[in-house]
Amino acid sequence: MIQSGIGSRVLALALVAPAVAVFGAFFLLPLARLFVVGLSGPEGWRTYAAVLVEPRYLESLVSTMLLAAAVTAVTLAIAGTSGLFLARNRFPGRALLVALLTFPLVFPGVVIGFMVIMLAGRQGLIGTLSEQVAGQRIVFAYSMAGLFLGYVYFSIPRVLLTVMAAAEKLDPQQAEAARALGARPWQVLVHVVLPALKPALLSAGAICFATAMGAFGTAFTLATRIDVLPMVIYTEFTLQANIAMAAALSFVLGIVTWLALSLARSLAGTSVAAAA
Amino acid sequence: MSRDPLRFEPVPVRLNACAKTFPGGTRALEPIDLEIAGGETVVFLGPSGCGKTTTLRIIAGLEQPDPGGSVFFGSEDVTALPIERRNVxxxxQSYALFPNMDVAQNVGYGLRVRGIDRRRRDARVGEMLAMMQMEALARRRIDQLSGGQRQRVALARALVVRPRILLLDEPLTALDAKLRDGLRLEIDRLLRQLGITAIYVTHDQGEAMALADRIVVMSGGRVVQIGTPRDVYFRPADPFVADFVGTTNRLQAQAADGRLHVLGADVPWAGATGPLAVLVRPEDVRLDAVTGQAEAKVTTAMFLGDRTRLVVETGTGETLSIDAPGRASFAIGDTVRIAIDPDRLLAMPL
Incomplete structure (x- = not known):
C-alpha cells in the first residue's frame, strides 16, 4: 500500500534500516577501527606517511597497482575480443568453449597458483618443453610474471561473461547503419561497438582491477617473495608483528581499490546516461 | 556529382535472378528479376516472411544473392561489393542512431568516415538539418528526441552522403499512428523533391499506396504482382493481392449465357463462364432499397467517422463487408438491400 507523505517516508526509513545497520556493523565500523589501529603504533600518524615514503612499502604499492592495471588491460583485451566474437557467432562446440573459458570461476586462488606452477614452474610444462627445444629451462612461475599469468587466467571469466551479455544486447542495425554510411570494419568497432560496450568494459575492468589488487592466495602459493601489497601486509602482521603498519597498509589498499571502483562507476554512469 | 543538395542523380537498379537460400536450406527468396527506373519509388509490400526485407538487404549489400544472381546500379555490377562500398x-525500423553521438555527429558520420574535413562537414550537416527543419536539434542527444524526430535524423544521416539509392526498411512501423501519417507525408514530399531512386519495404498497404510509383507485392518468397498502386488495388493479380491490399469480399458465382448468378440474383455478365469466385470491394457494394439485388441482415456496424463499415449476412449464407456513408446509422439486425455493379466485380478462377 502506498501511503502519503510522512507515513511513506517513515516506512522507507524502516525498510532501509536493516541494510544501514549491516553496512555500519560490517563495513564502516571495521574500517574505522582499522584506521585507528593504523594510528596506534609508536610512530602515530607517521605510520601512514611511511606507506608513501618508505621505499619498501611504496614500491610494493606501486608494483601491486601496476600488476593490477596490467592484468586488467590484458584481460579486457583477451576477454573483450573473445566475448564479442562468441556473442556474434554460432558454431558447433561454442557452448563447450564458453564452458571452458568460464572454468576458472570454480577455483580458489591457491589452485590457480598451483596450476601456474604446473605450467611454468621448475618441473612445469613450459620448462620441460623449452629445455628440449632450446636447451634452456624457462621458469617464471615464482615471480610477478607467474602471478600476472595466474590472475589473467582467473579474471577472464568475469569479463567474458559481462562482455557477452552486453554484446548480445547491441542493436545489429547500428553496425549496419554505420557500414551503409561507408564505415570500414575497424571504424564500426571503434565508433559504434566499443562505445556501446563501454559501460560493460568499465565495470568488468573495475572488478578485475579490484580482484588483482587483493591477490593473495595465488601469490602465497607461488612464492613468499613476491612483493604485492597483500603479501607485505601478511608479513608485517604475522612475522614482524607490526600490527599498526599492517592496518595502515590495509587501509590504503582498501582506499586505492575503492577509488578505482568509484572512478569506473562514475565514468560508466555518464556513458550509460548518454546511451540510454 | 551535382552540388545542388536538393537534387539527386537518378540511378536505375536492376536485379537479375536474385535468389536467397539461408544456411540450413530455407529458401527465403525465389529468383527475382526486377528493373527499377532512376528516380522511381518502389515499395516492396507483403506480410512478414514474404522475402521483401531479404530483397532489400540484397540490394543494400547486407546479404549476398545465391550464385547466379546479380545486382546492378546503373551499368555497374555491384554484386561483389560489400555495403560500405555501394554508397547506399x-x-x-529501429532508427539505428548512434547513442554516443549527438544529432549533428550522427548526421555527419558518413562524411567523417569519408575523411571530409571538419569545416566542410559542418557546412553540409547544417545544410541537411536546415532542409529537414531540425537546426534547433543539432546538439541534442539521441535520447532527448521523439520517435518521429529520430527517424528524421536517420533520414538526414542517410541522405547527407548523397547516396546512389535510398533504402527504407519499415521506417514508420515503430511510430504511433499520428506521427506515422505526418512522417509519411514528409517522406513522400522529400522523395519527390530529391528525385532519388528509393526502395521502401513495408507490410502496411496504406503506406505502400501513398508512397509508391510502383508496388511489388510479395508472398512466400515470390513476387505476386508488380504495378502502380491503382493497378494493384483495382486489378489485383490474385485473391491474395486483393485481400492484402485493401479489404475485399469473395463470393461464389456461376456464369452462363451472358448472366452471372451471384448472391441469389442474376446480373448481366460478359466475362468468363462456369463456376467462379468473384471479388468485390466494400466501397463497391451499394445499399439501394429499390434496385438492390439481394436482401441481407446487418451483423456488425462499425462507425468510422467518414463511413460506416457494415458486415452483413445474405440470404444465401454469405458474409460481406460494405461501406455505407458515415451519416447513415444502422442497428444490428436491420435488413438492407444491396446492389453490385457487374463492372466492379473481379472474376477469379476457382
Missing amino acids: GMVF
Whole structure:
C-alpha cells in the first residue's frame, strides 16, 4: 500500500534500516577501527606517511597497482575480443568453449597458483618443453610474471561473461547503419561497438582491477617473495608483528581499490546516461 | 556529382535472378528479376516472411544473392561489393542512431568516415538539418528526441552522403499512428523533391499506396504482382493481392449465357463462364432499397467517422463487408438491400 507523505517516508526509513545497520556493523565500523589501529603504533600518524615514503612499502604499492592495471588491460583485451566474437557467432562446440573459458570461476586462488606452477614452474610444462627445444629451462612461475599469468587466467571469466551479455544486447542495425554510411570494419568497432560496450568494459575492468589488487592466495602459493601489497601486509602482521603498519597498509589498499571502483562507476554512469 | 543538395542523380537498379537460400536450406527468396527506373519509388509490400526485407538487404549489400544472381546500379555490377562500398542510404525500423553521438555527429558520420574535413562537414550537416527543419536539434542527444524526430535524423544521416539509392526498411512501423501519417507525408514530399531512386519495404498497404510509383507485392518468397498502386488495388493479380491490399469480399458465382448468378440474383455478365469466385470491394457494394439485388441482415456496424463499415449476412449464407456513408446509422439486425455493379466485380478462377 502506498501511503502519503510522512507515513511513506517513515516506512522507507524502516525498510532501509536493516541494510544501514549491516553496512555500519560490517563495513564502516571495521574500517574505522582499522584506521585507528593504523594510528596506534609508536610512530602515530607517521605510520601512514611511511606507506608513501618508505621505499619498501611504496614500491610494493606501486608494483601491486601496476600488476593490477596490467592484468586488467590484458584481460579486457583477451576477454573483450573473445566475448564479442562468441556473442556474434554460432558454431558447433561454442557452448563447450564458453564452458571452458568460464572454468576458472570454480577455483580458489591457491589452485590457480598451483596450476601456474604446473605450467611454468621448475618441473612445469613450459620448462620441460623449452629445455628440449632450446636447451634452456624457462621458469617464471615464482615471480610477478607467474602471478600476472595466474590472475589473467582467473579474471577472464568475469569479463567474458559481462562482455557477452552486453554484446548480445547491441542493436545489429547500428553496425549496419554505420557500414551503409561507408564505415570500414575497424571504424564500426571503434565508433559504434566499443562505445556501446563501454559501460560493460568499465565495470568488468573495475572488478578485475579490484580482484588483482587483493591477490593473495595465488601469490602465497607461488612464492613468499613476491612483493604485492597483500603479501607485505601478511608479513608485517604475522612475522614482524607490526600490527599498526599492517592496518595502515590495509587501509590504503582498501582506499586505492575503492577509488578505482568509484572512478569506473562514475565514468560508466555518464556513458550509460548518454546511451540510454 | 551535382552540388545542388536538393537534387539527386537518378540511378536505375536492376536485379537479375536474385535468389536467397539461408544456411540450413530455407529458401527465403525465389529468383527475382526486377528493373527499377532512376528516380522511381518502389515499395516492396507483403506480410512478414514474404522475402521483401531479404530483397532489400540484397540490394543494400547486407546479404549476398545465391550464385547466379546479380545486382546492378546503373551499368555497374555491384554484386561483389560489400555495403560500405555501394554508397547506399539506409533507414531502419529501429532508427539505428548512434547513442554516443549527438544529432549533428550522427548526421555527419558518413562524411567523417569519408575523411571530409571538419569545416566542410559542418557546412553540409547544417545544410541537411536546415532542409529537414531540425537546426534547433543539432546538439541534442539521441535520447532527448521523439520517435518521429529520430527517424528524421536517420533520414538526414542517410541522405547527407548523397547516396546512389535510398533504402527504407519499415521506417514508420515503430511510430504511433499520428506521427506515422505526418512522417509519411514528409517522406513522400522529400522523395519527390530529391528525385532519388528509393526502395521502401513495408507490410502496411496504406503506406505502400501513398508512397509508391510502383508496388511489388510479395508472398512466400515470390513476387505476386508488380504495378502502380491503382493497378494493384483495382486489378489485383490474385485473391491474395486483393485481400492484402485493401479489404475485399469473395463470393461464389456461376456464369452462363451472358448472366452471372451471384448472391441469389442474376446480373448481366460478359466475362468468363462456369463456376467462379468473384471479388468485390466494400466501397463497391451499394445499399439501394429499390434496385438492390439481394436482401441481407446487418451483423456488425462499425462507425468510422467518414463511413460506416457494415458486415452483413445474405440470404444465401454469405458474409460481406460494405461501406455505407458515415451519416447513415444502422442497428444490428436491420435488413438492407444491396446492389453490385457487374463492372466492379473481379472474376477469379476457382
